[in-house]
Amino acid sequence: MTQKAENLRVRRTRILLREALIALIEERSFDNLTVGELTERAMVSRAAFYRHYQDKYDLVEQIFDEAMNTLFHAIGEFGREHPTDVWVRFFEQIARYDRLYRALLGKKGSPWFAQKMRARLAELIQQHGSLEEAPEAADSKHAAQMAHPFPDTFVPDLVAAMLVEAITWWLEQGQAYTPGKMATRIAVLASAVFREAGTWS
Structure with a gap:
């Protein structure tokens, strides 16, 4: 994978997770949402999440x-x-x-x-x-x-x-x-x- 393609993939993952975060806060509240729900809503793997964020x-x-x-x-x-x-x-x-x-x-x-x-x-x-x-x-x-x-x-x-x-x-x-x-x-x-x-x- 080229560096450009990798950067685009990372950006896409971050955008999807942020959009999922907003939707889940509006539905369930921040305190009640889990990383599993975030990754499922964003349709990204848990491994992809933890490559970028601790929690x-x-x-x-x-x-x-x-x-x-x-x-x-x-x-x-x-x-x-x-x-x-x-x-x-x-x-x-x-x-x-x-x-x-x-x-x-x-x-x-x-x-x-x-x-x-x-x-x-x-x-x-x-x-x-x-x-x-x-x-x-x-x-x-x-x-x-x-x-x-x-x-x-x-x-x-x-x-x-x-x-x-x-x-x-x-x-x-x-x-x-x-x-x-x-x-x-x-x-x-x-x-x-x-x-x-x-x-x-």
Whole structure:
């Protein structure tokens, strides 16, 4: 088998498993589905599944990692000079797999996934600060506050929880706003929290 044919086969397997995952979550809930049901629905062998994933959690994590990698790439590309663009990329990636995220974050989803998502987003905020637009040099005190990590996890955890709730609402409403509008509103709300937290002694 050529490398190209092998790559196509792998892509096809991943797509089939993701589609089966979504359908089974909608029918049975994430916690109740098994790898056997996934492979049977996707019409792929268990061996093929385990060549790519350790278990159903690993399957979901790899999909979410794609969204997080997109976010980290956007941070590197845009940085704090264009924070809204960073979040636009993230919401576009969520929209790409909207049915999956809607299933995972909905009533038949998994508290495990929601917690995983909050933890990863909180880690991102903790590492990169607020992603708020870099303040003017004259405001050196504010600049210093935003340049350093938060003293504890309270604010990152709070904003991460807000983000997950916002994503859940957005998907449940059928993406009532564009990724750009959601990103702008989230950036404004989060920036208000970060600025207030920056005044705390």
